[in-house]
Amino acid sequence: MIRRHSDVRCWLACFLLMSCSLVAPVQAAAPPPPNPLAFNEKELFAYKAKGHGSAAGQVFLRAVSGKAVTQAGASIVLIPISSYTRAWFDKQVRENSCPLKGGTSSSEAHGAQNSSLECLRAVMDQLLADKRLLPYLRVTRANPTGHFWFTKVPAGRYYVVSLLEGSGGAHQDERAVGIAWLTLELDADEKATNLVVTDCKSSLC
Numbered sequence: 001m002i003r004r005h006s007d008v009r010c011w012l013a014c015f016l017l018m019s020c021s022l023v024a025p026v027q028a029a030a031p032p033p034p035n036p037l038a039f040n041e042k043e044l045f046a047y048k049a050k051g052h053g054s055a056a057g058q059v060f061l062r063a064v065s066g067k068a069v070t071q072a073g074a075s076i077v078l079i080p081i082s083s084y085t086r087a088w089f090d091k092q093v094r095e096n097s098c099p100l101k102g103g104t105s106s107s108e109a110h111g112a113q114n115s116s117l118e119c120l121r122a123v124m125d126q127l128l129a130d131k132r133l134l135p136y137l138r139v140t141r142a143n144p145t146g147h148f149w150f151t152k153v154p155a156g157r158y159y160v161v162s163l164l165e166g167s168g169g170a171h172q173d174e175r176a177v178g179i180a181w182l183t184l185e186l187d188a189d190e191k192a193t194n195l196v197v198t199d200c201k202s203s204l205c
Contacts, residue, residue, distance in 0.1 A: 043082040047136045051154030053186045057195025058146045059162045061176040069176040070146030071164045078138040081157040092123045155188040
């Protein structure tokens with residue numbers, strides 16, 4: 001009886017060894033792809049120092065009537081292009097899903113404007129609240145005609161982005177709300193002028 005049990009155990013052990021030898025070796029799991037939203041400060045080092053270039057232009061929105069709507073004091077942000085800022089820009093600005101259509105009545109239009117403004121503010125806050133990025137951003141403000149200037153800008157590639165919040169007036173043009181933007185490539189010592197920063201609903205983009 002003892003020998004029979006021993007034979008059974010031996011047979012089971014041999015069977016298990018043979019089964020394991022037939023199983024294909026398991027391949028190591030591939031490493032996950034790099035996160036496109038990862039913040040890589042090495043991409044931004046060149047943008048921290050003062051440069052010798054400059055950029056000047058006008059920021060405005062294109063109203064339904066075709067009128068260029070400017071906003072005195074609107075913030076214009078010069079954002080270095082990196083993998084991190086590109087991911088933000090492509091999703092939040094270029095493919096912006098904030099509601100921008102007004103209602104049929106004045107009250108509906110006003111409500112739609114407030115909704116759009118809150119959404120667009122959140123888009124900008126998402127970027128500006130990142131303390132890691134702040135040392136590399138440059139901010140200026142538009143004058144009453146929407147013109148702006150950046151000085152001492154290092155060479156590189158940038159997004160020029162501005163949120164125009166509208167004046168809240170009764171006229172539809174005065175209620176224009178949106179993000180105006182432009183991509184800019186600046187060479188060392190280059191003086192870029194007459195830049196058009198708008199909401200890209202026209203042939204100016």
